Amino acid sequence: MLDIKFIRENVDIVKNACKVKGFKDYTDEIIVLDTRVRELKTLTQTKTAEKNKITKEIPTAADKTSLIAKSKTIGDEIAADIDELATKEAELNDLLHRVPQIPSSDAPVGKDEESNIEIRRVGKPKKFNFELRPQWDLLDMNNWWAPEKIAQICGTRTYALMGEAAELDLAIQTFVIQKLISKGFIFVQCPAITKPQTIFDAGHFMGSDLSVMNNDVFMLTDTDRCLAGTAEIVLNSLHCDEILPESELPIKYAGYSPCFRKEAGAAGRDTRGLVRFHQFHKVEQYIYCKPEQSDEMHELLLNNLFEIMEDLELPYRVIASSTGDMGFNKVKMHDVEAWFPSEDAYRELGSCSSIGEFQARRTNTRFRENGTNDVKFCATLNNTGIALPRAIVPVIENHQNADGSVNIPKALQPLMGGRKTIGGRK
RNA sequence: GGAGACGUGGCAGAGUGGUUGAAUGUACCUGACUCGAAAUCAGGAAUACGGGAAACCGUAUCGAGGGUUCAAAUCCCUCCGUCUCCGCCA
DSSP states (O other): OOOHHHHHHOHHHHHHHHHHHTOOOOHHHHHHHHHHHHHHHHHHHHHHHHHHHHHHHGGGOSOHHHHHHHHHHHHHHHHHHHHHHHHHHHHHHHHHTTSOOOOOTTSOOOSSGGGOEEEEEESOOOOOSSOOOOHHHHHHHTTOBOHHHHHHHHOTTOOOBOTHHHHHHHHHHHHHHHHHHHTTOEEEEOOSEEOHHHHHHTTOSOSSOGGGGGGTSOBOTTSSOEEOSSTHHHHHHTTTTOEEEGGGOSEEEEEEEEEEOOOGGGTTTTOSSSSOOSEEEEEEEEEEEOGGGHHHHHHHHHHHHHHHHHHTTOOEEEEEOOTTTSOTTOSEEEEEEEEEGGGTEEEEEEEEEEEETHHHHHHTOEEEOTTTOOEEEOEEEEEEEEEETTTHHHHHHHTBOTTSEEEOOGGGGGGGTTOSEEEOOO
């Protein structure tokens, strides 16, 4: 969420953000409510001060009865104002949670992904001198999965990796985790089970009614819990209600967790292959820093993902997301897309987001500034480290051989017992 | 799953209805003493919101929310969390 003071003083900026991001503009209602709320606060506080004063005199007063009566009268007056205040504050709070983060001035303006801009391209799609096999053929012929069986027993959008593909999955995860650890990230294994409030605090959802997330999030029946769609959720709340010393910033986390998503809006899409599932596994990069460090940290996070693409020897490109495509809570977002030969296209493997103070305001995560002793909200950022099994797809497709075997990228070979290839017709 | 105990400031720990935003200890910051340090002494220091140019003033906060009362850290209810024992278990 944004600071009400900021909204009050920068109505035009906020209105513009609503417009370019494609969200309904509630600023006018907010300003009216805010004015009334402050009026009521001043009023009730003045009356409360008066009442407190009388109450304090009661124990030592000669005539207690009249003071008690007086105090009671003021109490009744306050009660009426408090009622209105509570209602108005709840309304205001709900609307404040519907105001989007202000996008960065360097983000492309546009209403959807049509306006996204490619800003970087590394590596060239390899020319194959044989007929390349799409992922599902490679997986079939090497017995690396069992899609029909798994769908039958576990339902659609589930998968099981088998044999060398399962090993490869684990090797990629381990590789990325070790890499991030070597760069000073703290490795955190995050729970996937969490409370709805935690998901809400990550700022992907609007308003104050938590039930809005039911469409996207798996709720656990008969409990107050649900399944997180990313480790970002838990990492984002890891320091809630804390005041961190400035000297500790930036804090970098590499979170690993299973991720659960309903994929309600993706019916019929990516139903074949290892691309889209209700459960997948992800290493997530997450940073807490000072607001002025955001851009630097954004580059750092992006570069880590570039390195990972290069270590996996994948051709990739980078997309600057437009205002309309980046989402409710983001300042800016870059997608990293790897080359998927079978689709003759680049597809998203990771998404790097700069959130500013938006999430920290929801989680109340702050830091104390060295010189001034002021308490300020942290900025947060997140980027994918690697998401599996999707990342398996470009690895096996790009590195396939004519016999259906797959070359292991050099960086992964030590984690695959030194093997240089897996699979293939014996 | 069964039984019990508990949740106060950075930490420890008083406080069972009124002058307690909260004793005391400790950690922290500043000053004095010192060549410097330790020790000692003096002082300072929470967060949010509202008002104010500011100094500052007011209100709220003793896990969270609600209730009783003129008045709640203190009494009642609900929820959350922690700990101990038993059971179960990777």
